[in-house]
């Protein structure tokens with residue numbers, strides 16, 4: 001069973017997640033599960049970890065970036081990701097739109113280049129409006 005299948009069913013996600021966890025392939029953070037539930041309730045079709053990309057940092061290091069949640073072709077939702085990775089990815093793939101979810105207190109420390117929208121986890125319900133705003137911009 002693959003986890004990176006588009007869905008609006010939380011049951012489906014939890015079932016596939018269980019398989020993956022048992023296989024030791026991956027775990028989902030509580031924020032990722034929370035966002036999955038939210039998106040399913042709102043009937044927003046989304047994927048979890050759709051792919052991995054290799055990125056080359058300025059210091060010569062190579063890193064792998066795996067978007068947490070993707071909606072449609074180009075919207076990524078990243079709950080508490082590693083900011084360096086996300087900023088590099090965003091710089092190299094400017095057509096991808098990133099919604100960063102973080103703690104309200106951390107927002108001032110995050111560079112603007114890292115995201116298109118930023119939402120405090122404490123008010124994650126703002127996600128629906130942010131998605132609508134982004135989709136409107138695309139048309």
Ligand SMILES: [Zn+2]
Nearest residue numbers: 013036046048
């Ligand atoms: Zn999901």
